[in-house]
Amino acid sequence: MSVKSNRRHFVKQGALATAGFFIVPRHVLGKGHIAPSDRLNLAAIGAGGKGTSDIFNASNNGANNVVAYADVDWGQCKTTAQRFPKAKAYRDFRRMLEENAKDIDAVTISTPDHFHAVAAMACMQLGKHVYVQKPLTHNIAEARMLTEAARKYGVVTQMGNQGASNPAQKVAMEWFDKGLIGDVHKVEIWTNRPVWPQGIPVPSGNPPMPDTMSVADWDIWLGPAQHVEYHPLYHPFKWRGWWNFGTGALGDIGCHTMDSPFRILGLGYPTEVEASVGQVFIKDWNPEHIPEGCPPSSLVEIKFPATKKNKIPMKMVWMDGGLRPFHPEQLPASEPLSPDGAGANGVYLHGSKGLMVIGMYGNDPKLYLNSGETISLPASVKEATKGMAEWNHQVLWTEACKAGFGSDKHKGLSSSFDYSGPLTETVIMGNLAIRSYMLRKEVKNAAGNARMDYYGRKKLLWDGAKMRITNFDDANQFVTREYREGWKPTMK
Numbered sequence: 201m202s203v204k205s206n207r208r209h210f211v212k213q214g215a216l217a218t219a220g221f222f223i224v225p226r227h228v229l230g231k232g233h234i235a236p237s238d239r240l241n242l243a244a245i246g247a248g249g250k251g252t253s254d255i256f257n258a259s260n261n262g263a264n265n266v267v268a269y270a271d272v273d274w275g276q277c278k279t280t281a282q283r284f285p286k287a288k289a290y291r292d293f294r295r296m297l298e299e300n301a302k303d304i305d306a307v308t309i310s311t312p313d314h315f316h317a318v319a320a321m322a323c324m325q326l327g328k329h330v331y332v333q334k335p336l337t338h339n340i341a342e343a344r345m346l347t348e349a350a351r352k353y354g355v356v357t358q359m360g361n362q363g364a365s366n367p368a369q370k371v372a373m374e375w376f377d378k379g380l381i382g383d384v385h386k387v388e389i390w391t392n393r394p395v396w397p398q399g400i401p402v403p404s405g406n407p408p409m410p411d412t413m414s415v416a417d418w419d420i421w422l423g424p425a426q427h428v429e430y431h432p433l434y435h436p437f438k439w440r441g442w443w444n445f446g447t448g449a450l451g452d453i454g455c456h457t458m459d460s461p462f463r464i465l466g467l468g469y470p471t472e473v474e475a476s477v478g479q480v481f482i483k484d485w486n487p488e489h490i491p492e493g494c495p496p497s498s499l500v501e502i503k504f505p506a507t508k509k510n511k512i513p514m515k516m517v518w519m520d521g522g523l524r525p526f527h528p529e530q531l532p533a534s535e536p537l538s539p540d541g542a543g544a545n546g547v548y549l550h551g552s553k554g555l556m557v558i559g560m561y562g563n564d565p566k567l568y569l570n571s572g573e574t575i576s577l578p579a580s581v582k583e584a585t586k587g588m589a590e591w592n593h594q595v596l597w598t599e600a601c602k603a604g605f606g607s608d609k610h611k612g613l614s615s616s617f618d619y620s621g622p623l624t625e626t627v628i629m630g631n632l633a634i635r636s637y638m639l640r641k642e643v644k645n646a647a648g649n650a651r652m653d654y655y656g657r658k659k660l661l662w663d664g665a666k667m668r669i670t671n672f673d674d675a676n677q678f679v680t681r682e683y684r685e686g687w688k689p690t691m692k
Contacts, residue, residue: 240305240598244269245293245319248276249436250333251310254360256283257594258308258331264598267303270296272421275412276436292420293319301326306601308594309333310360314425314445317342321689324353329601331594333360334455335447336617336624340667341680342689343628347621349691354605358597358613359620361455362590363561367581369460369614372558372565375575376464376509380567381551383512387461390519392544393449398441398521399480399488399496403431410435424687441494447631448494449520453545453560454627455620460547460558460565461516462623466509469664470516470626475500475633476657478521489652491638497521500630518630530555530568539564625664633660636675 244255247269259266266284270293271277281289290296297304306329309319317337320330324346336359337343350357363369375381409418409430418430425444428434440446461467478497479487500518519525524543527533528550538546539559549556554569567575585591596613603609610616615623639656661671669675 238602240264240601241267241303242598243267243296243300243304243307244271244280245296245307245309245323246311246315246333247271247280248273248278249310250360251308252277252279253590254308254310254331254333254594255280257589258306258598259284260595260598263595268296268300272417273410273413273436275410291417294322297322297326297328304328306330306356306598312421312439312445313338313447313451314439315421315423317346317689318424318687320346321349321691324349324355325692327353327355329356329597331358331360331597334620334624335359335451335627336455336620337628338447338451339679339681340625340628340632343621343624344667345689345691347617350617352691356597356601356605356610356613357617357620358593358600359455359615359617359624360593361459361615361620361623362593363456363563364459364463364614364620365591365593365596366562367585367591368565368577369463369562371577371581372460372556372562373464375556375565375567376549376551380553380569380575381549381556382553384461384465384510384514384549384551385512386548386550387465387514387516388519388525388548388550389454389457389461389516390524390546391449391453391457392522393453393520394441394494394496396438396440397433398448398494399478399490400433400441400493401488401490402492403433405431407432422684424681424683424689426682426684442492443494443635444492446494447628448634449498450500450518450627450630450634453520454518454630455623456561457545457547457558458516458518458627459615459623460562461549462626463619464509464549464556465504465514466507467504467514467626468507468622470502470504470629470662471664472503472659472661473500473629473633474659475630475637477634477637489638489640491635494631495521495634495638497523498630498634499523500633502626502629528555528568530570531557539566625667629662632669632675632678635678636660636669636672639674 242258242264244251248271266287268288270290272291307323308331310333316332320332323330476499477495481487498520502516504514506512537543545560547558554567556567558565564577600609600613636656640652640654642650643653644650660669660675663670667679
């Protein structure tokens, strides 16, 4: 490589390496090149909300340099602007990438769900490493595409399910690998989400847009989603409850809580899924039907075959919207459902020899064995991470970016797309079943009286390799989505 090669070329070529490179002095690499021991130049797409902490944690107290950020609503990213006053601010991420292509090494992406794949693909095609908030994508097809794109473009990736880097997860894995709870036949997962308006009528009216946004900004915010007029029930936070933008309770929490059983049991593609959702009645005998919005509550069962780690088939039961499991036999009535004390979120692994209880983000795993013995997380594991922001999940990604694609640090990441892509597909599989459950059409009986037939309420059989429901084709429309013209993410 010529010493006159520019910074962008070096970073891109380093990403394409199949193994880590040695740390060498900058003068050997040439002017403008980045040594693995030096600073990364970071940018953010989505710099408010969760994006505020993502880019701050990735900067690692100044160990890395934040050169730019893009957010359509500058009113939401004031903290980022104050922390990084020298960073260039943009409203359109495409302009940011175009004007700073030579200077940006890696990008954090913390936008609403519908925007993840578009932003990540644009960055990866420029050879930029990416950290993408959970869920990795809005739909299954996008998750598969980003997983493949990370390999094709040779970039270091991480999804923002920070609990994946929690050392408590390793302890839970060791317990299972030692056979302490035996083979697992059922997993129960629940959350108190949604904690935003959900299962409500589609917003109407024409409320004023925030002073910090324009009509052009709103058009960028919509990105690949179908056009709707601005409403505060969409932006800045309530987008989660609308299929056009969000992925509901499953998308918000599933990548955190499903991560533990997915990792511990070595799960892959599921084989079938079935859902049931809560109903709201405003008129007698006529449940509300709002296909544009996620339901107020849902119950989903996903089945998996035996794996190398778990020798028997297993079913996973997901509950949200206030639904919770009952106390298992091994769990004393005096103890809360989950480690958070309130029973708001939790995971149960039901094994032949006992029960494993895990909290949000993989926290505080505990065993209740059939013998009556209990085993708790060693205090030293918690103590070791005190003062560590989100278990260094973003920092570990930046260190892997410096080491390069295929390096040991890259391979050691807890949620690179090779892992988080299939995990996200499983999470979003639940939403496919929920949306299929709400499909309906009008039918008439012999007397000519009309009724609504909810014809998608069935067990769905899944071919993971082909990304296809094999017994009900109408459900396959939810494997992907309809994109606005000019916004469809594709691999080149």
